[in-house]
Amino acid sequence: MADLRTRYLGLELQSPLVASASPLTGSLDGLRKLEAAGAGAVVLPSLFEEELAADQDQAGSDPDVGRGDQAGYGAGPAAYHSLVEQAKQTLSIPVIASLNGTSRSGWVRHAARLEQAGADALELNIYYVSSRPGLSGNDVEWHYLDVVRAVRRATSLPLAVKLSPYFSALANLAGQLVEAGANGLVLFNRFYQPDLDIEAMEVLPALELSSSVELRLPLRWIAILHRRHRVSLAASTGVHTATDVVKVLLAGADVAMMTSALLRHGPDHLRPLEIQVRDWMDRHHYETIDQLRGRLSQRSVPDPAAFERANYIRTIASRPVRRG
Numbered sequence: 001m002a003d004l005r006t007r008y009l010g011l012e013l014q015s016p017l018v019a020s021a022s023p024l025t026g027s028l029d030g031l032r033k034l035e036a037a038g039a040g041a042v043v044l045p046s047l048f049e050e051e052l053a054a055d056q057d058q059a060g061s062d063p064d065v066g067r068g069d070q071a072g073y074g075a076g077p078a079a080y081h082s083l084v085e086q087a088k089q090t091l092s093i094p095v096i097a098s099l100n101g102t103s104r105s106g107w108v109r110h111a112a113r114l115e116q117a118g119a120d121a122l123e124l125n126i127y128y129v130s131s132r133p134g135l136s137g138n139d140v141e142w143h144y145l146d147v148v149r150a151v152r153r154a155t156s157l158p159l160a161v162k163l164s165p166y167f168s169a170l171a172n173l174a175g176q177l178v179e180a181g182a183n184g185l186v187l188f189n190r191f192y193q194p195d196l197d198i199e200a201m202e203v204l205p206a207l208e209l210s211s212s213v214e215l216r217l218p219l220r221w222i223a224i225l226h227r228r229h230r231v232s233l234a235a236s237t238g239v240h241t242a243t244d245v246v247k248v249l250l251a252g253a254d255v256a257m258m259t260s261a262l263l264r265h266g267p268d269h270l271r272p273l274e275i276q277v278r279d280w281m282d283r284h285h286y287e288t289i290d291q292l293r294g295r296l297s298q299r300s301v302p303d304p305a306a307f308e309r310a311n312y313i314r315t316i317a318s319r320p321v322r323r324g
Ligand SMILES: Cc1cc2nc3c(=O)[nH]c(=O)nc-3n(C[C@H](O)[C@H](O)[C@H](O)COP(=O)(O)O)c2cc1C
Pocket: 020, 021, 022, 023, 044, 045, 046, 047, 098, 100, 125, 162, 188, 189, 190, 208, 209, 210, 211, 236, 237, 238, 239, 257, 258, 259, 260, 261, 263
């Protein structure tokens, strides 16, 4: 039977199927179900910078007083640390804690505390939308690197950085993030685009789950970045089916992360996926993930320009694919 073991952030995983940060990974019950269904690792929901600030405002009361046992969104740092501890006691798969914010303040202290709580690794989701015309791309990138360097100094945990796809020179930034101390890149964070309600004349927060069509963006960048830097690569956004999982592995990902598919179908969605990935490997005579990883990366395909601009004219001149 095909061997699904993989390495991510220096950790040994039994499977490349990883549950990314979501409400499902925010309760022990959800985490247990994900492990039982075959997740190779789990990323806990993020501890948000706004929660750290609120926590500091309360300094003088007792910052370690838990706010109930559920560490759902906004439950605060104490509940979050307790979730990490309990997850570590309960699960045998790696537990990756996540921090989400834009500045280095607070993160440094919390990175060290998450290490003490037993997290196996840390994912930094730098969710930053710059609307200031005076701020250049260089300034924004400097800011990212500053956060990564600061957290790197504060913890010896393996560090993944979850990025947005909106950079003008992602291959260059990836190298700089690795130099700043990132051990892994999660491609990509999915930004929630606000919508407008034209009757109520309001801005609406709009949260929609992804579909497989959105896989193309991470797929391209994983293929481009595979073996460019010494860094683990995680595909996030648009992984729904076994075909999607095989695609990101062939492009060069170490793990395939899923949120929308698991929210839509539940943790047991992982079971048939694992069987189908093994089945594909058997049919194509691959015994290990190592043998197939990166087989269709930019460095491996006969036409590397296929991942860049070269096929642009041919693609737009072809008939659009109809689905559904
Ligand atoms: C309801 C919901 C909650 C999420 N919470 C977090 C979070 O706390 N931290 C984070 O980094 N990403 C969070 N994400 C983003 C997911 O981890 C993932 O990167 C994104 O949904 C794209 O993957 P998908 O196409 O598999 O859904 C959340 C996504 C959803 C739908």
